[in-house]
């Protein structure tokens with residue numbers, strides 16, 4: 105049996121269209137567009153591509169995009185001063201500080217400076233706490249996008265065995281919290297997990313978020329399982345000087361065993377930006393006091 109390919113790019117396109125469709129009504133009620141501020145420190149080429157795409161898609165959704173590009177040698181105090189300015193700016197509903205940050209800057213200090221009610225990335229400890237205690241807050245975009253793909257495929261996730269490979273604050277841990285909230289039985293595996301292939305073989309749902317190219321092999325997958333590949337790894341491609349993107353899952357092998365699988369690229373990646381716009385729309389409603397129908401998107 106060959107797995108169904110989960111088209112994250114198409115799903116993300118639909119989600120962005122739904123967000124865009126809700127913007128005019130928000131504008132009419134609030135008298136302004138939702139606004140997203142993105143802060144990029146330094147010149148990392150991959151980060152620049154991502155920030156450019158995000159800007160384009162924010163505009164396409166009818167929202168305001170505020171870009172702040174700072175030099176690589178920016179001080180922590182200067183960055184935090186900008187965050188405070190964005191916290192106070194009534195035209196800004198969402199603030200995203202692109203990670204990773206240069207060495208001289210303490211990431212946790214910067215994230216802590218963001219107003220939790222503008223923290224559309226869901227990285228502030230207040231939102232981490234809200235997620236883990238079941239309160240309404242902002243949920244990190246990548247794991248929320250993964251859950252949307254899973255629910256679209258499976259409907260109710262109750263009672264499913266889920267294995268999350270990776271324990272980062274950005275994907276692994278919030279992913280585990282979200283799956284728990286969906287009544288999955290959740291295992292979080294990581295680099296010290298004993299018998300990882302065996303652990304993964306138990307799972308109805310596998311989420312791979314470790315950043316190791318093609319680590320998860322086909323014979324680790326239970327036949328029919330749903331495989332969500334969060335990895336985006338650039339590796340040498342066909343021919344000199346060429347590169348290609350691969351996930352954390354050996355796609356060619358896993359596609360022969362899984363029930364459904366996300367490709368890389370075109371799987372989870374595009375969902376991240378779509379959910380960012382969705383979170384910004386929600387933040388705009390909350391901050392402007394415009395009612396937002398829970399679960400509208």
Ligand SMILES: Nc1nc(=O)c2c([nH]1)NC[C@@H]1CN(c3ccc(C(=O)N[C@@H](CCC(=O)O)C(=O)O)cc3)C=[N+]21
Nearest residue numbers: 154200201202203204225369370371372373374376377
């Ligand atoms: N504060 C913060 N929030 C983030 O959400 C954040 C961040 N920092 N730092 C960097 C990572 C990376 N990230 C991606 C978003 C979209 C794609 C994406 O759309 N990928 C496409 C295309 C990939 C390509 O062609 O390069 C795909 O997988 O199909 C990938 C990666 C968000 N990040």
